[in-house]
Amino acid sequence: MARCARSSLVLVALLAALAFVATDANARAGGGSSFGSRGMRTFSPPAATQTAPNTAAPIERSMTQPGAPASAPAAGGWFGRPGLFGGLAAGFLGAGLFGLLFGYGMFGNLGGFASVFGLLLQLALIVFVARLIWGWYQRRNVPAYAGGGASMLRGMLPGNGAASGAPGGATPAGGGSVAIGKADYDAFERLLGEVQAAYGAEDLGALRQRATPEMLAYFSEDLAANAGRGVVNRISDVKLLQGDLAEAWRERDAEYATVAMRFSLIDQTIERTSGRVVEGDPVRPTQATELWTFRRAPGGPWSLSAIQQTK
Numbered sequence: 001m002a003r004c005a006r007s008s009l010v011l012v013a014l015l016a017a018l019a020f021v022a023t024d025a026n027a028r029a030g031g032g033s034s035f036g037s038r039g040m041r042t043f044s045p046p047a048a049t050q051t052a053p054n055t056a057a058p059i060e061r062s063m064t065q066p067g068a069p070a071s072a073p074a075a076g077g078w079f080g081r082p083g084l085f086g087g088l089a090a091g092f093l094g095a096g097l098f099g100l101l102f103g104y105g106m107f108g109n110l111g112g113f114a115s116v117f118g119l120l121l122q123l124a125l126i127v128f129v130a131r132l133i134w135g136w137y138q139r140r141n142v143p144a145y146a147g148g149g150a151s152m153l154r155g156m157l158p159g160n161g162a163a164s165g166a167p168g169g170a171t172p173a174g175g176g177s178v179a180i181g182k183a184d185y186d187a188f189e190r191l192l193g194e195v196q197a198a199y200g201a202e203d204l205g206a207l208r209q210r211a212t213p214e215m216l217a218y219f220s221e222d223l224a225a226n227a228g229r230g231v232v233n234r235i236s237d238v239k240l241l242q243g244d245l246a247e248a249w250r251e252r253d254a255e256y257a258t259v260a261m262r263f264s265l266i267d268q269t270i271e272r273t274s275g276r277v278v279e280g281d282p283v284r285p286t287q288a289t290e291l292w293t294f295r296r297a298p299g300g301p302w303s304l305s306a307i308q309q310t311k
Contacts, residue, residue, distance in 0.1 A: 029199035035061035036306025038293045039251045046246040052260035057309040178248040193238040200235030211304040238265040262289040
């Protein structure tokens with residue numbers, strides 16, 4: 001069984017690596033696509049805001065399943081084994097996969113084809129493990145009630161002409177109110193810059209600290225696609241131009257906030273070997289408007305949970 005499991009992992013990694021090579025790179029973190037999870041609201045559009053008055057693009061990739069039951073039975077761990085990780089964890093530990101997922105230095109020594117291919121394999125394994133972890137987490141934390149309709153109290157992000165300390169929040173049906181204040185707005189703006197910077201630096205360790213395991217898996221796919229093309233996406237000078245709160249709500253043991261943000265950045269795609277700019281402009285900034293959803297345990301730090309494009 002152990003040999004079969006290892007063979008399956010290698011096969012998954014090889015297939016994923018080949019798929020990555022054929023995938024186009026996405027400029028900036030989340031550029032051009034909508035993915036992630038917004039809890040019970042994953043497949044409902046966020047409220048329109050002054051920053052994003054048009055309907056948000058629907059989530060295209062998510063580990064949240066539409067129409068999930070109100071509560072999930074206890075699975076007894078992965079694949080029926082007792083505990084969180086069970087026997088599967090021993091296999092991961094033996095193969096060193098947890099070292100890949102939770103370690104650093106993933107993008108060093110890209111000197112030749114073998115090292116790039118090794119990088120693709122490592123990223124494929126990270127995606128595989130992250131998805132397993134997120135799937136287990138989702139089964140354990142399915143919201144008990146998926147109500148609809150809510151009156152939203154908007155708050156403006158600092159720099160948008162409104163009082164930055166003005167509280168905002170929402171009281172969705174089946175949930176509780178969530179107060180969003182200046183410290184939260186500061187965190188959202190900071191995470192915008194830090195996530196983009198970490199993505200441009202190909203720093204999975206920094207992304208892991210600022211995003212959910214699901215988002216880490218998607219970012220890993222994008223970075224692997226870049227590696228397969230022999231390019232790297234460099235991002236700098238990220239500046240929030242305008243933003244406002246679309247929704248904020250609570251589900252069981254988690255709090256969510258979806259924020260519309262218009263920002264500028266230097267976004268360029270560079271050939272790894274020559275340093276030649278193949279996409280973007282190294283001098284003139286571009287602008288983008290996206291809806292970012294953040295998630296936290298009550299009293300904990302915010303993490304990026306979803307990105308949606310605007311229509």
